[in-house]
Amino acid sequence: MAMERDTAQRRAIREVFEASERPLGPREVLDAAQAMVPSLGIATVYRTVKALVEEGWLVPVELPGEPPRHERAGKKHHHHFVCESCDRVFEVEGCPGNFRSVVPEGFQLDRHDLVLYGRCATCGD
Amino acid sequence: MAMERDTAQRRAIREVFEASERPLGPREVLDAAQAMVPSLGIATVYRTVKALVEEGWLVPVELPGEPPRHERAGKKHHHHFVCESCDRVFEVEGCPGNFRSVVPEGFQLDRHDLVLYGRCATCGD
DNA sequence: CGATAATTGATTATACGTTATCGTTAGCGG
DNA sequence: CCGCTAACGATAACGTATAATCAATTATCG
Numbered sequence: 001m002a003m004e005r006d007t008a009q010r011r012a013i014r015e016v017f018e019a020s021e022r023p024l025g026p027r028e029v030l031d032a033a034q035a036m037v038p039s040l041g042i043a044t045v046y047r048t049v050k051a052l053v054e055e056g057w058l059v060p061v062e063l064p065g066e067p068p069r070h071e072r073a074g075k076k077h078h079h080h081f082v083c084e085s086c087d088r089v090f091e092v093e094g095c096p097g098n099f100r101s102v103v104p105e106g107f108q109l110d111r112h113d114l115v116l117y118g119r120c121a122t123c124g125d
Numbered sequence: 126m127a128m129e130r131d132t133a134q135r136r137a138i139r140e141v142f143e144a145s146e147r148p149l150g151p152r153e154v155l156d157a158a159q160a161m162v163p164s165l166g167i168a169t170v171y172r173t174v175k176a177l178v179e180e181g182w183l184v185p186v187e188l189p190g191e192p193p194r195h196e197r198a199g200k201k202h203h204h205h206f207v208c209e210s211c212d213r214v215f216e217v218e219g220c221p222g223n224f225r226s227v228v229p230e231g232f233q234l235d236r237h238d239l240v241l242y243g244r245c246a247t248c249g250d
Numbered sequence: 251c252g253a254t255a256a257t258t259g260a261t262t263a264t265a266c267g268t269t270a271t272c273g274t275t276a277g278c279g280g
Numbered sequence: 281c282c283g284c285t286a287a288c289g290a291t292a293a294c295g296t297a298t299a300a301t302c303a304a305t306t307a308t309c310g
Binding site: 151172 | 296297298299300306307308
């Protein structure tokens with residue numbers, strides 16, 4: 001599964017992630033990539049995303065209560081905003097807070113994950 | 126499913142949650158409650174937890190990439206610490222940070238979820 | 251104390267996301 | 281332009297968490 005060949009499907013999937021500023025789920029990838037390769041199947045999306053993760057080009061984005069989405073690897077530390085209206089996930093930069101302060105005595109903090117919920121600008125209110 | 130009768134199984138499950146200061150998954154509930162009712166089955170745990178959520182006595186605790194755990198409802202705002210060694214989830218009180226500041230222009234922030242990862246005091250290092 | 255029906259526990263079934271299968275298509279080195 | 285085989289797409293199979301089924305048990309009430 002080393003992705004030896006350069007196919008239209010893989011180009012399309014990579015382009016979709018490169019053009020997106022937010023994490024995408026398999027269905028979102030499929031829909032967007034089908035604009036370039038209409039015959040694209042969901043199996044190829046899963047296969048390709050998995051391979052791109054293994055080669056370090058993508059990273060999974062896990063959110064509570066839903067299947068993983070993926071985004072380009074190598075971004076600087078950031079968190080995510082989930083729009084509860086359109087279900088899209090946005091990247092938010094920066095990291096407010098001094099999380100060390102709430103960790104109980106004797107606990108060792110390695111990393112953290114902050115998820116914001118609300119409505120995105122497009123969904124207004 | 127209004128839990129009309131007071132059974133040993135239900136008493137045991139409620140006591141397990143009352144005695145716990147941290148969110149529990151179905152298996153944890155089963156193991157702990159079997160100390161009181163050895164014959165307890167996992168189906169009853171699912172049934173009872175679901176009923177306790179519906180009547181507002183429990184709330185689900187969703188963490189990225191794993192099935193929901195549950196804790197007593199009515200606690201004051203807090204977050205969770207996941208020990209990556211023993212897989213237990215602890216409650217941390219307080220809420221550091223001014224999350225509003227990282228929300229993009231035009232986005233409306235309704236709530237947030239912070240998950241800390243590391244090692245608990247028991248697992249030391 | 252019964253009778254009734256809610257509850258239980260073992261088990262099977264379901265839901266859903268992801269992966270495996272397999273015959274067909276097509277990239278690419280020769 | 282061939283031939284080899286990676287890759288594809290459709291679909292079946294899978295894993296896992298949870299819910300449904302159902303005969304046996306048991307809480308509750310007259």
